[in-house]
Amino acid sequence: MASSTTAAPTRAAASLQQQQQQQNAEEERLALLSLLNDVVSHLPNNREEAVKMIIPWLGMLVWPLIVSLPLLLSSSWSPISYQDLFPAEWYEYNPMNPSERPKPLGLFLGFVAVAIGNAFVIGFAYLYKFGYLSAVRGQEPPLIQRRLLANDYEFMEAVKAHLFQPEGFVLLGIYLASMWMFKLMPNSYYSFEGGIQWRETFLCLVLQDGFQFIMHRLEHALSPRLYQLSHKPHHRFINPKMFDAFNGSLADTILMILTPLYLTSNVMRTCNVWTYMAFGSTYSCWLTMLHSEYVLPWDGLFKRLGFGTPADHHVHHSIFKYNYGHLFMWFDIVAGTYRDPRDLAPKLFNPHV
């Protein structure tokens, strides 16, 4: 008798559980169908639509192009090698021998590598700004800030100022030429052996940005006089455009770029010439693109990785006290000085940042 009274509720519970499981399975099936539907609805229907989907991603090609010269001259797969182009006496050099002078070829190729990288960035900036890389031909990309007209400038004038202002590439060139020719670089930097050391390239970028973060914070915090003399001119851009990156003052470049460069090369003492070229070109091009007035195609991915985006740097130009890092936001996150650009929307920034 007792067993039949307990068996009935158990059977009812089992049937209820079975019903629940069936319902869950049905819900999962519907969710999967809806997801598949969503994916299919986003697939291109024809060639024109496929091209429209691919074009915005073509801008990503600028990254490998930035390091094209060291890649081409030093990679084992490349059809061209520095050994085919230059006689051995142009690059063979023993830094341990005090009577030998450094050969200028490595320095010259370094300048050419940075020039080629920057030429690709300028080409990308032109195509991007004027809508050639947009899904809708001619459509301007999304602006970061709402205030002022950062996009209203003469393109070629801005490029000229970017390339020839004395505190930019001119000062960087003088620094690198002096360091190279006076044997002030660590010995490994004069070596042409091997290809680009990617791990070292990345570590150089992280170290450079770490030192730059410290110098940047000091410029802001140490004394109002130091700030005025060094960094204030760069802060006249509260809504910068891509070509304002190196526009500041000689003191600012010495403190915030050259000092970190000196420290980075002295900490990273195993880089070869190709690695330093890849680092220098990536660093200068990334710093330029960080000042873009537009959201860039790869910003979503960079943000997830904690890499700096133009919107992150616009936060610094806009409200000064946050985002002192440039290439990486990790230093600000650790120091508690990171501010998400979305916090400034919709008042100062556009909602898509």
Ligand SMILES: [Zn+2]
């Ligand atoms: Zn800046």
Ligand SMILES: [Zn+2]
């Ligand atoms: Zn600043």
